[in-house]
Amino acid sequence: MAGAGGRAPLGLRRWLSSPAPAPRVCVVGSGPAGFYTAQHILKHHGGALVDIYEKLPVPFGLVRFGVAPDHPEVKNVINTFTQTARSERCAYYGNVTVGRDVTVPELQQAYHAVVLSYGAEDNRVLGIPGENLPGVYTARAFVGWYNGLPENRDLKPDLSCETALILGHGNVALDIARILLSPLQLLRKTDITDSSLAALACSKVKRVWLVGRRGPLQVAFTIKELREMINLPGARPVLDPADFTGLESAVRDAPRPRKRLTELMIKTALEKPVEMQAAAAAGAAAPREWGLKFQRSPQEVLPSADGRRARGIRMALTCLEGSGDSAKAVPTGAVEELECGLVLSSIGYRSLPLDPAVPFDSQHGVIPNSSGRVQGVPGLYCSGWVKRGPTGVIITTMNDSFDTAQSVLEDLQGGVLDTSPPREGFGLVESILRSRGVRPVSFSDWEKIDAAEVARGKAAGKPREKIVDPVEMLQIIGH
């Protein structure tokens, strides 16, 4: 194989492409959606050639830049993705921003099918006064910062206050709470960036509130992540038993996941006081603490006296209309203020439109599609968060990517995708990129960056030290 990102040798290509020309498929985005879609097409079509384009020089999307550094197990999926990328029928082109460096119509000219798997690169906004004050950060930026996402490397969050407040009851909110409260020695051996580790070492934050607008039965986080938080060494959960009154019977007939999750919260709320007394009796140092607050909808981030930064938040108390997942939070008219110097808004990610040629449903933040076929544009597909919205774990993204791949395969088989006119694939895109001064990064280039990161991490006993500056990444590969 000529380089991991290289194509099959000519002779082989001819062998693959006879009798019918090989279908050329292009995937935009190298996160789980992009890789699982590519994997499924390659596996179930013996001749298809798949090219993956990625905006950043480095691959894997949120597996690298979202998944928490202390969750290395989740990142094992990278091994399978790497195997896909090294397949002779697959090529990776990083450092190419689709929509800017090459347009979707241009890709459609170069490929028989184009799959959009570019994820959700923005976040929902609160739309409340004070949201932009210093001291207020989006979860997306904060996560990007500790995970070494180039655009967030200079965030320098101010961690000089004692109380932090996270808006939202999703798994991202729990990730952030855990990173803020984890003992340093637990983070030190992870791939968290050196500079964020240094900032966390100086952090004064010792109390984290996670605030949801609805109740305990509507939390979006999952039990594994909650249990991890409850078991976090040196941090004690503060749950108000009153929030859980009557819930035990309410979940008796609920589906098992909701039931077990609620029961764990109830158990924690009820048993902690005993342990607390025991800890106090044993003279344990005042630990860090975290807690869940319910039925509070953010109204305004309150500025400090000099107006320069956040000092607290005002929340509207809510009551729930309806029940279960569809319950709605309705303000009661009462409000509550809470002092906190750090506010993290973790209310969800959001996809953006990519190209005027691609339909986009801005209300739901997705590309309108059926089973991954983009509405009204034959030959165009989508998968992952941009197809379904910004929720779901890896297995959800995997299943929906297989679903999209299945649609591509059906359309190839049923002749909906006409593959008789051969398409040039990267050959055409390459000349477009060259004319615009864009130099793609191959998968073997990435493997050099990878090796450099692993080598840098080794000294510190970390799996890797991420390079956070794209210019430096490109230097390593001699671009």
Next chain:
Amino acid sequence: MAAPGPARLLRAAAASSRRWLFSSTSPAAGPRPGYGGAAAAGRTARPFSLSARAVLSSEDKITVHFINRDGDKLTAQGKPGDSLLDVVVDNNLDIDGFGACEGTLACSTCHLIFEDHIFEKLDAITDEEMDMLDLAYGLTETSRLGCQICLKKSMNDMTVRVPEAVADARQSVDMSKNS
């Protein structure tokens, strides 16, 4: 921070053997020209047969039948103590997306459905496995995570079912022989 437990022990085992991703539907055929990647190249696909009879059965081997999503029956063998994930990986069983986190209790893609009489005798489930199982697709009363179930003699000849994912409700297309 993963809870310590069986997952930890299994990680090394699962990580050391990688499946042959693009070997299509008949792993028995072995690697085809031009397929697979460097990761798999060093490793010869271990042949296995769809019929248990054809496999050299040594005393301590345990035979397991997998009913795949498309209804196909895959039969393979493992040693006592191997996890069902090991069996799938070591035999290159073609189950889409199986074992994404490589046995570390972080993905639930190794979800399998057991026969009642086998299920009843499985080792007690840990909270950590149950937590992950709660996220699995097509959960049933006799569901477990394959990476956490280790083979015992008494399991010989058992049949486990791969649950349908949402995507699989559709007729699957396979054009892997199009070349």
